[in-house]
Amino acid sequence: MLIHVLFAIYVLAASIIFALLEVQIEGGQGWATGLPTWRLENRWTRLFFGGRPLTGYHLYVHLLMLYALGLARPSWAIELRLLAFLMLFFIIEDFLWFLFNPRFGLARFRREHVWWHAHVWWWIMPRDYWLFFPLGVVFYVLSWNLH
Helix, strand or coil: CHHHHHHHHHHHHHHHHHHHHHHHHHCCCCCCCCCCCCEECCHHHHHHCCCCCEEHHHHHHHHHHHHHHCCCCCCHHHHHHHHHHHHHHHHHHHHHHHHHCCCCCHHHCCHHHCHHHHCCEECCEEHHHHHHHHHHHHHHHHHHHHC
């Protein structure tokens, strides 16, 4: 039981730290809108990034996370746990970005204020939250069943 609590604390702590860092980097402009980074938009990037362009900033952040987490001993259980971590981390971090960002906050966490999630907004939050948070939990549970 303690190992599951520690995993949740680790995901939350990493999400908080990265959300705070990303607020400093992006300011009030989400999805690297104001950053001097390249952008690529085509049907593949729209498919894999939920209708948003691939930016150099996001590509290198994702590669850094994969690299850092890739130091673990490979096994199906570990791979599922790493996927669970990444899914939970990015969903929690994304939501915390809105909470911590003085230009947004919970009051502005709405479709009309968030262009990069607006086209995939389902009820009270983006589609990615509805899909990847539960999937991350499922992967985490499965990782322990394979262990």
